[in-house]
Amino acid sequence: MVVGFGSEGSVTGARRLRRGSGKETAITDTSPRTVRELGEFGLIARLNAGRTQVPAVLLGPGDDAAVLAAPDGRFVVSTDMLVQDRHFRLDWSSPCDIGAKAIAQNAADVVAMGAAPTGFVVSFGCPADTPVAFVDGFAEGMWAEAGRVGASIAGGDVVRAPLLIVSVTAFGDPRRAPVLLSGARRGNVVAVAGRLGWSAAGLAVLGAGLDPGSFPGVVAAHRVPQPPYRAVLDLPEDLPITSLTDVSDGLLADVGHIAESSCVAIDLDTAAVRDTELDPVARELGADPLHWILTGGEDHAFAATFAAGQELPDGWRRVGRVDEGTGITVDGARWSGPGGWESFAEGR
Amino acid sequence: MVVGFGSEGSVTGARRLRRGSGKETAITDTSPRTVRELGEFGLIARLNAGRTQVPAVLLGPGDDAAVLAAPDGRFVVSTDMLVQDRHFRLDWSSPCDIGAKAIAQNAADVVAMGAAPTGFVVSFGCPADTPVAFVDGFAEGMWAEAGRVGASIAGGDVVRAPLLIVSVTAFGDPRRAPVLLSGARRGNVVAVAGRLGWSAAGLAVLGAGLDPGSFPGVVAAHRVPQPPYRAVLDLPEDLPITSLTDVSDGLLADVGHIAESSCVAIDLDTAAVRDTELDPVARELGADPLHWILTGGEDHAFAATFAAGQELPDGWRRVGRVDEGTGITVDGARWSGPGGWESFAEGR
Known part of the structure; x- marks a missing residue:
């Protein structure tokens, strides 16, 4: 995923990213209220804004792929998908709760191998009318829980979907022979x-x-x-x-x-x-x-x-x-x- | 994810896995026709049946997490989510096409860093009435495309969802300094x-x-x-x-x-x-x-x-x-x- 490059077709709200200028040009001062207004790359930027990668994430979001350290010469990996109304309900959980839960359940799988979490990648599917406030809360929950285990969000993917879907993959560094x-x-x-x-x-x-x-x-x-x-x-x-x-x-x-x-x-x-x-x-x-x-x-x-x-x-x-x-x-x-x-x- | 352990509540079709017996007991000889009949662990087994992991996958499906080799001391990772009717249509693509496409687009991201793909993890969301024939074709497409790049499917997650969702995370071994x-x-x-x-x-x-x-x-x-x-x-x-x-x-x-x-x-x-x-x-x-x-x-x-x-x-x-x-x-x-x-x- 690539941060900072926008596509004019989608940006109906606050900011229009002009292809080729290399600069963002604010054409109104209205803050975007939905993911549609934010656009794909605006959404990616929002999920990562102001965050710091841990040292194990050698290359974070912005290129075709991330690069993580595997000092042990091997790494542990686990993945889980959460689907709206099946794994969480919006009337029962806050956006921050959902972000934290998605990270916690994957971190637990990595720790259950006796490994220390190093990073996560997160695919996030949502409707175009998803409020930006949801994205902000969700990002806050993800990053807080990742920080709790000493890891960070190394990258991901954002797609349009008819309901909220969160797919997390977690990585860990074995600290001992994996415990089976x-x-x-x-x-x-x-x-x-x-x-x-x-x-x-x-x-x-x-x-x-x-x-x-x-x-x-x-x-x-x-x-x-x-x-x-x-x-x-x-x-x-x-x-x-x-x-x-x-x-x-x-x-x-x-x-x-x-x-x-x-x-x-x-x-x-x-x-x-x-x-x-x-x-x-x-x-x-x-x-x-x-x-x-x-x-x-x-x-x-x-x-x-x-x-x-x-x-x-x-x-x-x-x-x-x-x-x-x-x-x-x-x-x-x-x-x-x-x-x-x-x-x-x-x-x- | 864990292969080979079933939960009685879900298995309405051909095979009932009895808790505690450690053995599968066939109680009818009707083949399961849907994912509901197959059950979660039957579905996981079906996605992996008869497949061989490449040597880079040190531990495949069946434990809390997989373990992959990272001989370079770092690994490349990319992830993409595909949503039914947005990234593929069932009337335009076969199950095998969808599996192959999901792997190919992630493998391409890893190769675009100058890295050689080693393995993939796949989360698969589907309705309970998804035909088993879909699962078989999808698995065939995934494994064939993974084989084309010298990698295998190291694990994943299966969940119930109102539509088909495929989330793939791909791993690669850098063969040179990552090309940015x-x-x-x-x-x-x-x-x-x-x-x-x-x-x-x-x-x-x-x-x-x-x-x-x-x-x-x-x-x-x-x-x-x-x-x-x-x-x-x-x-x-x-x-x-x-x-x-x-x-x-x-x-x-x-x-x-x-x-x-x-x-x-x-x-x-x-x-x-x-x-x-x-x-x-x-x-x-x-x-x-x-x-x-x-x-x-x-x-x-x-x-x-x-x-x-x-x-x-x-x-x-x-x-x-x-x-x-x-x-x-x-x-x-x-x-x-x-x-x-x-x-x-x-x-x-």
């Missing part, structure tokens, strides 16, 4: 860092039409996940983790991925995952908080397995153990409820 | 490798409702661009290129990016860009072929600048020269027609 799903071994301890069920509880509050202010913690957790990045990034490099993932589809489903990839069974201990902070929300809604905790995705907690004798590092708590066999059990019994997020399920 | 837009110097020769105006001519044929078979060459060029990757990738590493880009928005616009980034003027020579193969199409449609050649995007030809004394390498032809000043001229005069693709222009 497949390394869990019999006798390992299953541990979690971060909150479980908060995003699902927040979604339930919003879905029930309750005042979001009545349960601000869980609503905020739904709007913008807070992955506990430091619980992974601050681990000593020589501390062995046998497997690692982020909880994006629900604890049962994501620990299930570890069990299946590692050809082991995992038993989860409900006493260890309970969270009394969810009880008032559950009472209000007549819900079972354990259901949120076991099957709610999008909190982007981290789940890992450690050797049995390993003292758990700061921020981690034991929630289960690895056994011989296959499959997931909860307190020794098979879970009978629904399992977690599935993209093409009925009604979703 | 900003290096053109007064006296340089402007040269092009590949076809210009063919995609625009094909679009005009389809838009006019003509039989695509009457002008199969340009229609095929519109459906799947054929970037002349080898014209860049086979250049000797010590052959100096002062600037390089791919023609995605139209020759005027893309050479304009070089001129603006390099703070130079560029004059294009219409005699050098004319293509008599477009004349019959233009006659049939009463169009000016030069307009397609100068402003038609999506052919993903490469445009570069070379030192004046440099003998042009195989596959390259001289189309203009770099002068002092700013802006683009055509045969010494300013171009008066519209300039090229702009994403948020009226009517687009």
